[in-house]
Amino acid sequence: MTTHAGVTDAAADGDRLADSQNIIVAENVDKWFGDFQALDNVTMNVREHEIVVILGPSGSGKSTFIRCLNRLEEHDAGRIIIDNIEMNDDVRNLNAIRSEVGMVFQQFNLFPHLSVLGNITLGPQKVRHMPKAEAQQLAMQHLERVGIPEQADKYPAQLSGGQQQRVAIARALAMQPKIMLFDEPTSALDPEMIKEVLDVMRELAESGMTMIVVTHEMGFAREVADRLVFFDEGALVEQGTPQHFFENPEEERTKLFLSQIL
Amino acid sequence: MADMPMQQPPGRIILPPHRERARRPFSVRAREWVRRNLFPSTGGTLLTIAAAVVLGLLLIGVLWFVFIDANWRIITVNRWLLFAGGFPREEAWRLWVGMGFVFLLIGLTYGTWSSFGRRDHLFVAVSGVFVVFIMAHGGTAIWSSVWFLLAVGVMYLAYALTARIPRELGPIRTLQQRVVGGLLIASLPLALVILLSGGASVRQLDGFVLNLVLAPVGIVGGLVIGIPLAIGRASTMKTISWTCTAYIEVVRGAPLLGWLFVALFILDDVIGGELIVRAMVVMAVFTAAYMAESIRGALQALPRGQFEAAHAVGLSRMQALRLIIMPQALRISIPPIVGQAIAIWKDTTLVTIILPLRELKGNADSAIAQREFIDDRIEAYIFVAVVFWAVAFMMSRISQRIERTLGVGER
Ligand SMILES: Nc1ncnc2c1ncn2[C@@H]1O[C@H](COP(=O)(O)OP(=O)(O)O)[C@@H](O)[C@H]1O
Ligand SMILES: [Mg+2]
Numbered sequence: 308m309t310t311h312a313g314v315t316d317a318a319a320d321g322d323r324l325a326d327s328q329n330i331i332v333a334e335n336v337d338k339w340f341g342d343f344q345a346l347d348n349v350t351m352n353v354r355e356h357e358i359v360v361i362l363g364p365s366g367s368g369k370s371t372f373i374r375c376l377n378r379l380e381e382h383d384a385g386r387i388i389i390d391n392i393e394m395n396d397d398v399r400n401l402n403a404i405r406s407e408v409g410m411v412f413q414q415f416n417l418f419p420h421l422s423v424l425g426n427i428t429l430g431p432q433k434v435r436h437m438p439k440a441e442a443q444q445l446a447m448q449h450l451e452r453v454g455i456p457e458q459a460d461k462y463p464a465q466l467s468g469g470q471q472q473r474v475a476i477a478r479a480l481a482m483q484p485k486i487m488l489f490d491e492p493t494s495a496l497d498p499e500m501i502k503e504v505l506d507v508m509r510e511l512a513e514s515g516m517t518m519i520v521v522t523h524e525m526g527f528a529r530e531v532a533d534r535l536v537f538f539d540e541g542a543l544v545e546q547g548t549p550q551h552f553f554e555n556p557e558e559e560r561t562k563l564f565l566s567q568i569l
Numbered sequence: 570m571a572d573m574p575m576q577q578p579p580g581r582i583i584l585p586p587h588r589e590r591a592r593r594p595f596s597v598r599a600r601e602w603v604r605r606n607l608f609p610s611t612g613g614t615l616l617t618i619a620a621a622v623v624l625g626l627l628l629i630g631v632l633w634f635v636f637i638d639a640n641w642r643i644i645t646v647n648r649w650l651l652f653a654g655g656f657p658r659e660e661a662w663r664l665w666v667g668m669g670f671v672f673l674l675i676g677l678t679y680g681t682w683s684s685f686g687r688r689d690h691l692f693v694a695v696s697g698v699f700v701v702f703i704m705a706h707g708g709t710a711i712w713s714s715v716w717f718l719l720a721v722g723v724m725y726l727a728y729a730l731t732a733r734i735p736r737e738l739g740p741i742r743t744l745q746q747r748v749v750g751g752l753l754i755a756s757l758p759l760a761l762v763i764l765l766s767g768g769a770s771v772r773q774l775d776g777f778v779l780n781l782v783l784a785p786v787g788i789v790g791g792l793v794i795g796i797p798l799a800i801g802r803a804s805t806m807k808t809i810s811w812t813c814t815a816y817i818e819v820v821r822g823a824p825l826l827g828w829l830f831v832a833l834f835i836l837d838d839v840i841g842g843e844l845i846v847r848a849m850v851v852m853a854v855f856t857a858a859y860m861a862e863s864i865r866g867a868l869q870a871l872p873r874g875q876f877e878a879a880h881a882v883g884l885s886r887m888q889a890l891r892l893i894i895m896p897q898a899l900r901i902s903i904p905p906i907v908g909q910a911i912a913i914w915k916d917t918t919l920v921t922i923i924l925p926l927r928e929l930k931g932n933a934d935s936a937i938a939q940r941e942f943i944d945d946r947i948e949a950y951i952f953v954a955v956v957f958w959a960v961a962f963m964m965s966r967i968s969q970r971i972e973r974t975l976g977v978g979e980r
Contacts, residue, residue, distance in 0.1 A: 433884060
């Protein structure tokens with residue numbers, strides 16, 4: 308079912324990830340919603356600093372998989388280990404993992420009753436117990452990083468979609484996570500705003516962040532990803548370098564999907 | 570619709586008609602408005618005239634009654650009975666201090682989060698004239714009106730001082746919000762302490778004062794019980810959600826009237842204590858069920874993504890509820906909560922009907938029963954109605970104001 312063509316012989320990316328350890332280990336993960344199986348025996352490792360883009364048709368389990376990685380969904384079978392901490396029912400593990408994994412949603416999910424600054428400082432203040440002034444300073448640094456420091460005092464509803472998504476990225480970054488998960492971060496955006504968000508993500512990738520990105524932006528996938536992973540019907544069907552994927556995909560389902568989307 | 574572009578020559582901009590009219594002088598526009606809205610056609614003109622005649626007669630009738638026919642002595646003679654009834658006279662100053670405290674809070678609150686508008690000043694002026702007229706009429710209660718005016722003065726002074734502090738975030742502003750917010754939260758217990766820490770017992774709360782105590786106790790108690798109920802009902806733990814659901818459904822299964830009977834008879838055997846306190850408990854317990862349902866509706870209306878984002882940021886369940894979910898849910902449920910508050914305000918009169926307690930309406934009945942005023946039933950009830958309306962009106966104005974002030978970050 309799963310092939311690993313292109314992962315080991317990826318000479319181009321080998322250097323960058325040469326001595327990276329696995330930071331995410333997912334083994335034989337199953338997830339059921341009632342009697343519907345949303346994830347079917349998914350095994351996938353991600354190395355530190357690696358950029359993985361997940362592709363797949365709608366309903367193939369991409370969101371479910373990355374939501375299992377920070378316990379927004381509980382997996383039913385298999386193992387998930389994040390930075391050497393196994394995801395189980397131990398609440399301490401859960402909190403430890405959540406604070407290492409940042410997440411950016413398709414619908415931004417900013418807190419509408421808090422200002423931009425309030426959105427970003429909340430986590431550092433309440434979870435990391437950082438003093439307010441320090442948290443604000445940190446928030447401003449991240450706002451500058453995503454290019455909108457001047458919006459600090461506005462409320463989410465006063466921003467464009469692209470700006471809101473950049474605030475959401477800054478909010479996740481302010482927790483200083485080791486891993487960032489992106490679930491279709493540009494799918495809810497007007498076309499002219501997609502680039503500003505992708506640029507921020509590109510910069511983040513260059514800075515060495517470990518990222519898993521669910522997206523349909525093929526340009527981004529081709530340029531930025533170390534590895535592409537294709538999901539279909541809850542299973543990991545094929546993975547490999549962008550070159551492998553776009554030039555000679557092996558599985559019929561992958562070919563069909565790429566022919567529809569490209 | 571498809572042939573629209575053909576009728577409009579390219580390049581010609583057609584101003585909407587009101588833009589042109591707006592530039593004409595006021596007198597012309599006024600004449601236009603009158604013609605359009607009052608005398609558009611023969612039929613319309615006839616209707617306007619008929620309506621004017623009916624309204625005019627009605628107005629004359631009301632004015633005639635209020636200023637000529639009515640005998641307002643039933644109110645002025647019984648003003649103490651209506652206002653505080655059996656509350657000990659020698660403790661009366663506590664009522665004035667309590668009133669001053671409430672007015673102080675209003676001034677502080679408006680000064681901190683809102684501002685007085687022209688309509689607010691008008692409302693204060695009209696009700697001020699009303700109150701002073703009733704108190705000073707006959708010349709025996711001059712001091713009462715002085716106290717009242719002093720309280721109004723305190724309100725404006727508090728407003729003037731707090732409104733002066735700049736709204737920009739800063740240490741002083743934060744301190745101001747904390748102090749005023751803390752006072753608001755502590756206001757109900759503080760007010761009760763002011764009223765009852767001397768010789769007056771809770772049993773002697775009477776007349777309008779009783780309405781003014783019962784309703785806030787019901788509203789605040791209802792929120793204090795209702796918020797956890799709403800959260801509990803939405804809980805994933807079945808025992809908790811079933812318990813909360815059972816509470817809500819049982820309480821809503823009978824009218825307040827029925828529950829007041831429970832307070833009168835059953836609670837007497839079970840817990841005993843003052844009847845007034847039992848009535849307060851019942852009102853809070855009853856209101857809580859409705860408050861809980863309003864808040865639960867708001868909780869369900871919040872997008873799931875809010876919980877998820879809160880968890881993704883690392884907040885615990887309790888933190889997510891306290892910092893993300895409840896602030897938004899409470900804001901959404903302000904209108905139904907205020908509706909509930911106004912209902913409970915009016916329902917304080919039930920205390921007279923079911924229980925041997927005397928609030929404003931009950932004491933108005935006593936006034937009517939006096940031989941001298943046997944014919945002045947209508948005056949008494951009109952007075953009671955106006956007072957109830959004024960308070961309810963104030964509540965709905967304040968709620969609109971809260972909604973607007975909190976609406977800053979609305980989606
Ligand atoms: N909370 C849920 N309850 C029931 N079914 C769900 C739930 N979340 C997702 N699913 C189902 O699981 C499948 C995978 O969903 P998802 O992971 O969101 O797909 P993708 O992100 O690839 O479009 C879909 O068929 C979806 O309907
Ligand atoms: Mg999805």
